[in-house]
Amino acid sequence: MMRYIGKRLLLMIPTLLGILLLTFTVIQFVPGGPVEQMVSELRGKGHGGQEASGGGQSIYRGQQGIGPDRMREIKALYGFDKPAPERFWLMLRGFATFNLGNSFFHHESVWTLIKEKMPVSISIGLWTLVITYLVSVPVGIFKAVHDGSRFDTLSSLVILSGYAIPSFVLGVVLLVLFGGGSFLQWFPLRGLTSDNWAQLPLGAKVLDYLWHITLPVLAEVVGSFAVITMLTKNTFIEEIRKQYVLTARAKGLPERKVLYGHIFRNAMLPLLTGFPAAFIGAFFAGSLLIETIFSLDGLGLLSYQAIMQRDYPVVMGTLYLFTLAGLFAKLISDVGYVLVDPRVKFEGVKR
DSSP states (O other): OHHHHHHHHHHHHHHHHHHHHHHHHHHTTOSSOHHHHHHHHHTTOTTOOTTSOGGGOSOOGGGTTSOHHHHHHHHHHHTTTSOHHHHHHHHHHHHHTTOOOBOTTTOSBHHHHHHHHHHHHHHHHHHHHHHHHHHHHHHHHHHHHTTTSHHHHHHHHHHHHHHHSOHHHHHHHHHHHHBSSSSOBOSOSSOSSOTTGGGSOHHHHHHHHHHHHHHHHHHHHGGGHHHHHHHHHHHHHHHHTSHHHHHHHHTTOOHHHIIIIIIHHHHTHHHHHHHHHHHHHHHHOOOHHHHHHTTOOOHHHHHHHHHHHTOHHHHHHHHHHHHHHHHHHHHHHHHHHHHHOTTOOOTTOOO
8 A cells, every 4th residue: 555655656746747847838838928018018008918929038029129138127027037947947946845936916925825815715615515415415315216216307307407507607697686686685796705704793704704605606516416416326326236235135134224334335435535636626626707706816716817917926836736736636535445445456555
């Protein structure tokens, strides 16, 4: 086991380096980099850096009339006075100590920005994760036990219909119906808390937070029910048809004990092993459209703005953290599968 974990940890290094190198290389060819934007602003032309190549490496036409000394200062300001390989190496050295650098446009460290935006994404992600599992797993089990029944058919129709509706479309509908649109004004239009949240007592703070988070979470969670529910149903049906279940029933065991004492443990393996990745995703996966619709300033909106503004430290810093978290989540899932099911062994690993 420890040998396998050590190998996986070593394999993370080239995987992470490959993703960072590929993204960094692509960035060099994206037009409208920060140097071009600064030159354009100095000449009063807005953000019209479409004629330049990315990364501040080529000559932007708008720089005509700007002296070479000024251009060197602008490039040095954003670190583009160094060649690309040196900049990549300096970035890796910083990432090794989790120094993600400073944003070009927010004038804050990337770590500070992530910590500021993460509560919004965590709120949406964790509530979506918890509600999805609490609802989908029992419904999936009930559907498996009553496979082919009217409940199974109707619930599948409802769940798949919700899955077919994009979360941002549902978010708009919820705002129109319950957010003060053309109908009811039961929930706020924007934000995670009210403006006077800091002055509220503890109980009122909790209620205010839940009041604000209801519509965004509802828009996210409806589409998430289908995957977990159908996965739970299918795995339970597969286990129900196995020989050991028929043997347990032949011995006269109560149906409830067969279901929860034998089937449940084996059928839940795919869900349990996928939970670490889902849990990590709840912390880092920001939904851009949901955050935009409900005016929630989270990681999804931060990443989108960083890409549009060519804020490369934010782009690379968030990519580094997300990739690292995803790799560790995958490792935890694989190790968890072995711990939950002793029948599974890694090839060539002595336990």
